[in-house]
Amino acid sequence: MKRNPLLSLSRGLLIVILATFAGFPVYWMASTALNVNSQLFNTGQVPWPQLGNLPELLSELAQVPILRWLMNTGLIAAGTTVFSLTLGSVLGYALSRFRFQGRGAIGFLLFMTQVIPEALIVVPLYAIFITLGLLNNLWGLVLANVGFSLPVAAFILKGAMDAIPYEVEESAIIDNCPRLGILSFVIFPLIAPSLAAAAVISFFAGWNEFLFAATFLMDRELWPTSVGLASFIGQYETPLSAVMGAALVFSIPAVAFFLLVQRKIVAGLTSGAVKG
Amino acid sequence: MSTPTISRQRLTALVPYAFVAVPLAYLGVFMFWPLLRQMWMSLTDTRLMNPTKGDFIGLENYRHLLADPQFYTSLHVTVVYTLLTVIFGVGLGTISALAINRPFPGRTIVRAVLLFGWAVPNVAATLIWLWIYNGPSGVANELTEWLGLGRVQWLTSIDMALPSIMIVTVWQVAPFVMLVMLAALQSVPDEVREAARVDGADALNVFRNVTLPYILPTMQLVSLLVAVWSIRRFEIIYLLTGGGPIGSTSTLVVQIRLTAFEDYDLGLASAYGAVGLVLALLVALVHFIFERRRARVMSK
Numbered sequence: 001m002k003r004n005p006l007l008s009l010s011r012g013l014l015i016v017i018l019a020t021f022a023g024f025p026v027y028w029m030a031s032t033a034l035n036v037n038s039q040l041f042n043t044g045q046v047p048w049p050q051l052g053n054l055p056e057l058l059s060e061l062a063q064v065p066i067l068r069w070l071m072n073t074g075l076i077a078a079g080t081t082v083f084s085l086t087l088g089s090v091l092g093y094a095l096s097r098f099r100f101q102g103r104g105a106i107g108f109l110l111f112m113t114q115v116i117p118e119a120l121i122v123v124p125l126y127a128i129f130i131t132l133g134l135l136n137n138l139w140g141l142v143l144a145n146v147g148f149s150l151p152v153a154a155f156i157l158k159g160a161m162d163a164i165p166y167e168v169e170e171s172a173i174i175d176n177c178p179r180l181g182i183l184s185f186v187i188f189p190l191i192a193p194s195l196a197a198a199a200v201i202s203f204f205a206g207w208n209e210f211l212f213a214a215t216f217l218m219d220r221e222l223w224p225t226s227v228g229l230a231s232f233i234g235q236y237e238t239p240l241s242a243v244m245g246a247a248l249v250f251s252i253p254a255v256a257f258f259l260l261v262q263r264k265i266v267a268g269l270t271s272g273a274v275k276g
Numbered sequence: 277m278s279t280p281t282i283s284r285q286r287l288t289a290l291v292p293y294a295f296v297a298v299p300l301a302y303l304g305v306f307m308f309w310p311l312l313r314q315m316w317m318s319l320t321d322t323r324l325m326n327p328t329k330g331d332f333i334g335l336e337n338y339r340h341l342l343a344d345p346q347f348y349t350s351l352h353v354t355v356v357y358t359l360l361t362v363i364f365g366v367g368l369g370t371i372s373a374l375a376i377n378r379p380f381p382g383r384t385i386v387r388a389v390l391l392f393g394w395a396v397p398n399v400a401a402t403l404i405w406l407w408i409y410n411g412p413s414g415v416a417n418e419l420t421e422w423l424g425l426g427r428v429q430w431l432t433s434i435d436m437a438l439p440s441i442m443i444v445t446v447w448q449v450a451p452f453v454m455l456v457m458l459a460a461l462q463s464v465p466d467e468v469r470e471a472a473r474v475d476g477a478d479a480l481n482v483f484r485n486v487t488l489p490y491i492l493p494t495m496q497l498v499s500l501l502v503a504v505w506s507i508r509r510f511e512i513i514y515l516l517t518g519g520g521p522i523g524s525t526s527t528l529v530v531q532i533r534l535t536a537f538e539d540y541d542l543g544l545a546s547a548y549g550a551v552g553l554v555l556a557l558l559v560a561l562v563h564f565i566f567e568r569r570r571a572r573v574m575s576k
Contacts, residue, residue, distance in 0.1 A: 007479060011375060014371070015375050015376065018368075018371070018372050018375060018390060019386050019389050019390060021447065022389055022390045022392050022447070022450075022451065023390075023392055025392070025393070025396075025401070025405065025408060025447065026392045026404075028404060029400070029404040032404070040413060041413055044413075045413070045415070087298060087299040087302055090295055090296075090298065090299055091296055091299035091300075093295060094292050094296045095296075098291065098292035098295070100292040103292075106296060109300075109303065109308070110303075112560075115504055115508075115556045115557060115560045116307070116311065116508075116553065117507065117508040117510065117529045117532075117556065119510045119529040119530070119532045119533055119549070119552075120311070120314060120529070120532060120549040120552060120553055121307065121310040121311055121314060122532075122533075122536075123314060123327070123532070123536050123542050123545055123546060124309075124310035124311070124313035124314045124317060124546075125306070125310045127313065127317075127322075127327040127328050128309070128310060128313070144306060146302070146306070147303060148307075150299060150302065150303065151303070154299070179291065204397075207397065208397040208398055208399070210398060210399055210511050210515075211510055211511065211533075215537075226397065226398070226399040229399045229400065229403060230399050230515055232403070233402075233403070233406065233515060243403060244404065244407070247400040247403045251397055254396065254397050255396060258391065258394065258395035259388050259395060262391060262455055263455070266452070266455045266456055266459060
């Protein structure tokens with residue numbers, strides 16, 4: 001089959017334009033991190049990455065509490081993942097394996113959570129957290145995050161379990177193995193890729209989260225990276241290259257893992273909306 | 277012998293509820309209870325200084341809302357922002373998917389690069405775009421000057437702030453659309469496409485009459501997802517412009533935050549929130565109607 005050369009040329013051009021739009025901001029983040037402030041604000045930014053400035057960037061980064069922020073971020077993200085997967089797998093299992101009254105209503109409630117803006121419940125949560133003493137507390141933040149990532153995890157895991165024939169569990173049920181045991185030892189190994197995808201989604205939901213963290217955490221010591229980075233906005237004491245370097249360090253894990261499990265993430269996010 | 281069997285059956289009937297109890301209780305406490313509380317709060321005069329107490333004042337906040345010009349601005353901004361991000365986000369995402377659907381050298385790398393906007397965390401994305409849009413030193417202005425368009429006040433002029441935010445939004449949303457559409461394009465049978473081509477149909481015709489019918493349902497679905505996300509989106513708008521200049525980019529969701537934490541008026545903030553929720557639910561409802569109709573068509 002011959003293809004029109006003009007058509008493939010214009011397609012090539014289109015791809016170049018699209019890739020430039022998509023990739024440029026990330027490239028520019030790296031390029032900015034490797035400039036020095038006098039270049040950025042006076043002589044003009046050097047567009048290519050000046051790798052020679054790497055040692056200077058590292059010493060600038062050392063003055064930003066990036067390690068502490070990343071540690072807080074990691075804790076929040078890990079807590080969000082553990083809670084979301086535990087509760088989400090139990091819920092997903094029930095929705096996949098049992099037919100019971102109220103099943104449709106639960107599906108609808110889960111779908112609802114995907115429509116509610118975080119900014120909407122941040123105010124009442126703030127009031128509730130004051131009552132429960134969860135304000136200014138990393139655990140409180142984790143609990144708030146899980147509300148949004150648990151339903152997504154449940155959707156993904158339910159979808160994966162739907163694809164497993166019931167016969168697989170049957171012998172275990174006859175042997176009177178408790179259901180939770182079946183879930184952990186029979187089902188989990190079979191849906192490992194989806195578990196990994198749900199874990200990545202929950203982890204980076206917690207990793208990226210900003211609104212709850214900015215509202216519920218007052219102590220600088222507790223700040224995750226998202227809040228720390230946002231505090232640089234409109235503030236000029238920290239060199240811009242260090243800000244961009246920190247943003248880059250913060251982005252790399254998210255980009256790497258999203259690219260790794262992209263297809264599963266898409267399947268999960270869309271199935272929630274379809275099967276509601 | 278019969279009694280234990282019956283109780284056993286009853287017990288079995290309860291098993292599903294035992295499973296869903298804990299996750300649902302969790303969502304009840306941290307999602308639906310706050311939601312109800314928010315609804316209630318919109319009927320009170322609660323202030324941020326004392327957020328657990330407030331007196332019932334009926335529909336006073338809603339009356340206040342309807343008299344506030346900012347409310348109409350916010351509603352307008354939310355609708356315009358949502359519609360345009362859906363059109364451009366879904367459009368660009370679909371074009372990207374069509375462009376890279378066929379194999380070509382370097383496809384894996386291009387595909388990865390095209391996903392960057394989706395994968396970069398919001399706050400990091402905001403920081404780099406703030407620098408790109410920077411007035412005196414940003415690269416966006418270098419580009420417009422080079423094009424002979426002169427300098428643009430990307431985030432600080434009323435005309436340009438919302439479009440500038442939309443560019444960032446499309447950058448973030450289009451990759452996700454692309455992934456979904458790539459999956460949908462897999463469902464288009466190659467034979468049908470080839471047959472149409474053999475019959476002399478040109479590329480545009482093949483797209484319109486063969487490809488499009490296959491991917492249209494998915495486009496619909498992803499449009500609704502993008503719409504809901506646009507109504508919900510907070511971070512990048514709040515961090516890029518803070519809702520300004522003079523409220524021109526303050527969507528309902530951003531307005532909740534400003535009213536609650538800058539005006540300390542939790543009651544009014546909750547009223548803004550209630551309107552935002554209704555808007556999001558409307559989109560969800562449209563989605564449900566579409567889905568049900570499709571299910572009916574497919575079962576025929």
